[in-house]
Amino acid sequence: MTDAPRRKRVPRAEREQQILAAAEEVFAERGFQNTSMDEVSLRVGVSKPMLYEYFTSKEGLLLACVARIRADLHTTTLGAMAAAEADGPRAVLEAGLEAYFDFADRHGRAWAVLLNESVIVAGPAEEAIEAIRGQQTRLLEDVLGRWLVDASPTRVAVLAHGLVGASERVARWRLRDGSGIGPRETAVLLADAFWPGFAEVESSAKP
Amino acid sequence: MTDAPRRKRVPRAEREQQILAAAEEVFAERGFQNTSMDEVSLRVGVSKPMLYEYFTSKEGLLLACVARIRADLHTTTLGAMAAAEADGPRAVLEAGLEAYFDFADRHGRAWAVLLNESVIVAGPAEEAIEAIRGQQTRLLEDVLGRWLVDASPTRVAVLAHGLVGASERVARWRLRDGSGIGPRETAVLLADAFWPGFAEVESSAKP
DNA sequence: GCGGGTAGCCTACTGAGAGTAGGGAGAGAA
DNA sequence: TTCTCTCCCTACTCTCAGTAGGCTACCCGC
Incomplete structure (x- = not known):
């Protein structure tokens, strides 16, 4: 070692x-x-x-680990979504989800421990981990907000938070139960579930 | 005290x-x-x-707390969903979500700590907390499976896990940011997002 | 009342591990 | 060489999970 x-x-x-x-x-x-x-x-x-x-402290050490993996996750998903920009929002959504699941796959248990399991206590470390979700959520709110122009901010927020939570849980399920399903298929499946809910409003917003 | x-x-x-x-x-x-x-x-x-x-141990004490709140959550959501059974699956979904958010509201920070934040480490406590989600997930798989008769088990699993994750995150967001939005509205909003994704398949499954 | 058994309870420890005090030594600058 | 700054160490302290071992209030049958 x-x-x-x-x-x-x-x-x-x-x-x-x-x-x-x-x-x-x-x-x-x-x-x-x-x-x-x-x-x-x-x-x-x-x-x-x-x-x-x-x-500084044990928590500080964790924090540094988290910050590192967080930055990685952010650039990864952001990059994937930006690359799909030209293909429309549905593609952006799918690309983001796929990048996320792929990231979770690549980092395996480190991803699970640092972002989900070990989640500590109250205090700065919790904030740091919550900040990762916040970052993903903001990313989504951004995308969603651009496409659901008529939707209330509350609705956008619920959707964004919901989607982040859904991704996290599904990623974890994939890790634990090792279902044969790959990142791409998972992303499509989730996007399928969510997308009509978005589109419904979108279509009513643009006659 | x-x-x-x-x-x-x-x-x-x-x-x-x-x-x-x-x-x-x-x-x-x-x-x-x-x-x-x-x-x-x-x-x-x-x-x-x-x-x-x-x-037995500190973890054992936490476990007991978790078991208690878990049983409570289970009977509460199960009851609400059963009561809405007659009104169809959409109503069941909404009722379950509403019961969940209402539960989170009533238990406040205890809910957050016991089910989300403090999540400990590897070991039995993690299993116990994971079991709560498993319980909610199974409940959903059950309902979804009954209505999405043609969907693959994998699809049902993704939806169920996704919905559990979404609920959790949205509940936490409500707790933290104290958005004025109530349990009922939140449930409807989330159901709106997910439902069309379910219905899409459902309509092909029932005449 | 009066032993006796047991369930509920305590004081006083051990051991592990987070965090610290205080000092040593290699390497480049002067 | 000597100065000094950065990297590094040994050897502690202190908090807290968990334990050893024993005392006592209460209920029972006599």
């Missing part, structure tokens, strides 16, 4: 990345609560005070 | 209820992680070993 036959001095930025990688690994294996800082430090091959020096 | 001017002997069943009530309260206030068993014991007016005698 570790390659530290001889402790060597390493610049901060690099060490931080090593620590983050190890932490993500251990959190994914054991869950947040069952992970001890001693174990992370052991795996990196560095002493515990280093972790505190660089990340 | 406590009314224990003089420690008095209390039968087990009664004490258990006192403990559960106090625990639910403290968990809701502080979150699972930030709650200490000492604090719970203090609030009940009983010593810590009692909690362990009756509930």
